[in-house]
Amino acid sequence: MSEWRPKRFWETAHVAEAEGGFEVLLDTRPVRTPAKAALRVPTRAMAEAVAAEWDAQIEKVDPASMPVTRSVNAAIDKLSIQRAEVADMIAGYGDTDLLCYRAESPQELVERQASLWDPLLDWADSDLGARLRPVSGVMHTPQDVGALETLRQIVHGFDDFELTALHDLVGLSGSIVLGLAAVRGAQDIETLWDLSRLDEAWQAELWGTDDEAEEMAAIKREAFLHALRFFHLAQAR
Template identity: 55%
Template sequence: MKRFWDAADAVEVEGGFTVHLDGRPIRTPGKALLNVPSLAMAEAMAKEWDAQDKEINPETMPVTKSANSAVDKVTPQFAAVADMLAEYAGTDLLCYRAAQPVELTNRQAQRWDPLLEWCAQTFDARLKPVSGIMFAAQPGESLIKLSAVVHAMSPFELTGMHDLITLPGSFVLGLAAIRDYANPDDLWELSRLDERYQQEQWGIDEDAEEMADTKRKAFKHAYNFYQMSKA
């Protein structure tokens, strides 16, 4: 698709904000009007459209892509997406600990236990760490309370929350990101604790590290998108 407009502007509309291309509102791939909850998000999208050259490259428009997903994909199946994300609390990365070596198990306890305690105190939802990879059921009341958190979000917030949970494989890390427990880069590093330990023993796999960096950038984008989703 070639560029067909001269100017992209963030404008206020009924119920939110959008981007106008030469005075015409943009639409999603599903042909819905792309109205977003905040001026900050509309301005970010306008910059993406303005930055396009002769041909449009969607890969350089992450905010617009996420907003499209919020309207076309998340909104019509909101409950199913929220339920899927809530399931991560039952198998949270931070709860599954190595049985050995002691150095790794100590590192996991030192860096992950404070997050589980924070979750217990902040959401009245305690999750229990276990040793090994076999499934262990978490307290039902805790899972209900954590599920309610994502079900109370807007479709745009849930869109950001999706990658904040699924990329690290941790519901708790996703919550920690949106509550500013720590900055996104530090939280991402916590999700890679096991990988970092293996690198110390065997060296760095460049391909794996490149893939992890791509995911880190996507995690940070999801955090920024969530923040912009606040009306």
């Protein structure tokens, strides 16, 4: 059985000011989230991006072609309901951050991780005030409590829409340092994605690429880039 999708019933999608921000109207009908909440966003730029996605639908609505709308729905229907828990989960990545867990061998990989990942840990220390320490091997080594608390306070300072973006940046990369570096513009987003894939790139150099793994990586990369775009839309005043 094919998946049911609603047909396009509107002529135009446009943006209107609403209490607390902006909404998107399909002709005169306001868009609502899957949970039937009012779709209200904090910036006109985000609302215009949502409207553009609805305007681009042809005969039937295809949610897969509407990443901004999906992120808005997630912020309103999911994250806003369990905001504190999500923020704590994101901050918790600091205790198991990808950039801190280093290979014990071969030496070339050890050196590559150090040369590419250490500068980001130094950045987290100087710009965020959170020094995370690298360790060799996969056994968990607790990080400094003060550094983790600093990261927790930073994360809790984001609004619901910003936090939705950060959730994806951190989850997809496995690193709160990379996620925060993305939203603060410490390095360009493509470089940060490549840094999150350093180990996979090393394996590919040794053994070649796997088509299925490459396809999955491409999907994740696109989601990573979208997350930063969504963050910028949340901040566009």
